Amino acid sequence: xxxDLENTKVVLDVVxxxxxxxxxxxxxxxxxxxxxxxxxxxxxxxxTLIKQLRELEEDHLISKKSYPVVPPWVEYSLxxxxxSLKPLLNEMVAWGEKHNNKDKTPS
Amino acid sequence: xxxDLENTKVVLDVVxxxxxxxxxxxxxxxxxxxxxxxxxxxxxxxxTLIKQLRELEEDHLISKKSYPVVPPWVEYSLxxxxxSLKPLLNEMVAWGEKHNNKDKTPS
DNA sequence: CAGGATCCCACAGGATACTG
DNA sequence: CAGTATCCTGTGGGATCCTG
Numbered sequence: 133x134x135x136d137l138e139n140t141k142v143v144l145d146v147v148x149x150x151x152x153x154x155x156x157x158x159x160x161x162x163x164x165x166x167x168x169x170x171x172x173x174x175x176x177x178x179x180t181l182i183k184q185l186r187e188l189e190e191d192h193l194i195s196k197k198s199y200p201v202v203p204p205w206v207e208y209s210l211x212x213x214x215x216s217l218k219p220l221l222n223e224m225v226a227w228g229e230k231h232n233n234k235d236k237t238p239s
Numbered sequence: 240x241x242x243d244l245e246n247t248k249v250v251l252d253v254v255x256x257x258x259x260x261x262x263x264x265x266x267x268x269x270x271x272x273x274x275x276x277x278x279x280x281x282x283x284x285x286x287t288l289i290k291q292l293r294e295l296e297e298d299h300l301i302s303k304k305s306y307p308v309v310p311p312w313v314e315y316s317l318x319x320x321x322x323s324l325k326p327l328l329n330e331m332v333a334w335g336e337k338h339n340n341k342d343k344t345p346s
Numbered sequence: 347c348a349g350g351a352t353c354c355c356a357c358a359g360g361a362t363a364c365t366g
Numbered sequence: 367c368a369g370t371a372t373c374c375t376g377t378g379g380g381a382t383c384c385t386g
Contacts, residue, residue, distance in 0.1 A: 137280065138261035139335025140328070150359065153247035166368055173244065177360050182369065184359090201365075203367040215336070220334050221247070223327040228246025229339070234323040257379065273348055284380050289349055291379090309386075310347040 146191050147217065151176050151184050156214060157221055159194060163209040193217065253298050254324065256293050258283050263321060264328055266301060270316040300324065 147153050151173065158164060158172050170181055185208060188194045193214035199205040254260050258280065260310060265271060265279050277288055295301045300321035306312040 134261075134280070135336070136264045136332060137261045137282075138339055139332045140264070141338050142335040144255060144257075144260060148251060150251075153251060154241075154244045157243045160379090170368095173241070175244075179370095180359055181362075195368085196376080204366085206368060210251070216338070217334065220327075220330045223330045224250045225243060225246045227324065227327050228249040229242070231320070232245055232249050238319045277348095286349085286381075287379055293349095306350090311349085311386085313348060 143220070146193060147220075149184050149187060151180065152188060153221060153224060155181075155184060155188065156193065156210065156217060157225070159208060159210045159214070160218060160221075163207050166206045166208065169208065188214070250327070254302060255287075256291050256294060258287065259295060260290060260328060260331060262288075262295065263300065263317065263324060264332070265269065266315060266317045266321070267325060267328075270314050273313045276315065295321070 147156070155169060158169055164172075166181075166185075169185075170176065170178065173181070176184075185194065189196055189204055192211055194208050195211050197207045197209070199207075224238070254263070262276060265276055270311055271279075273288075275291075276292075277283065277285065280288070283291075292301065292303070296303055299318055301315050302318050304314045304316070306314075
């Protein structure tokens with residue numbers, strides 16, 4: 133039967149957003165504010181970031197902490213569940229490094 | 240700068256098709272004919288399988304070998320590049336197994 | 347048996363404007 | 367600063383029909 137199918141689907145559902153893997157990687161270095169994440173991923177659209185964060189939160193990979201101050205102060209951090217993805221994400225980065233042959237052997 | 244972003248993107252571009260990870264996993268067990276893959280993933284749509292296979296081929300993760308006989312005999316196998324994904328896919332399956340809590344602790 | 351040619355639709359990602 | 371609320375568009379996955 134198809135354990136493989138189910139197992140991979142669980143993972144893909146969770147990390148296959150266009151920016152999710154990167155966001156998670158950023159958070160491995162520690163809690164970050166919304167603006168910090170945004171600054172660390174300049175290409176991402178403001179709204180898109182919000183959506184990806186919300187999805188990650190709904191999947192319980194990250195947790196959000198809002199402080200009722202003005203201006204707003206919102207922190208994102210990995211949950212234990214999210215941290216469990218570390219080996220996987222590391223593998224991804226490792227593979228990417230090895231095979232990112234966009235400009236092979238540049239001068 | 241954003242090595243993480245690039246590296247994860249390379250990976251995601253390649254394995255984030257809805258069925259790609261499973262297909263690759265099947266092929267780790269050896270070369271398979273089109274029909275065998277299809278049978279091993281009954282839920283997948285015929286056309287969709289063809290498309291996913293073509294994409295995997297274009298990404299050089301698998302290679303296709305057609306024998307000009309009738310009825311057609313077409314074999315798919317992993318390239319060396321494709322096989323290099325093994326650790327990553329294993330991590331995916333491992334993570335999925337651990338966290339596939341759809342029906343936790345069944346009777 | 348494997349796959350080409352179409353058509354279709356949901357939806358993820360993004361753009362813009364507004365708010366406390 | 368962080369977040370809603372809309373609206374829009376490209377496209378990935380699928381359904382249907384046809385072919386050597």
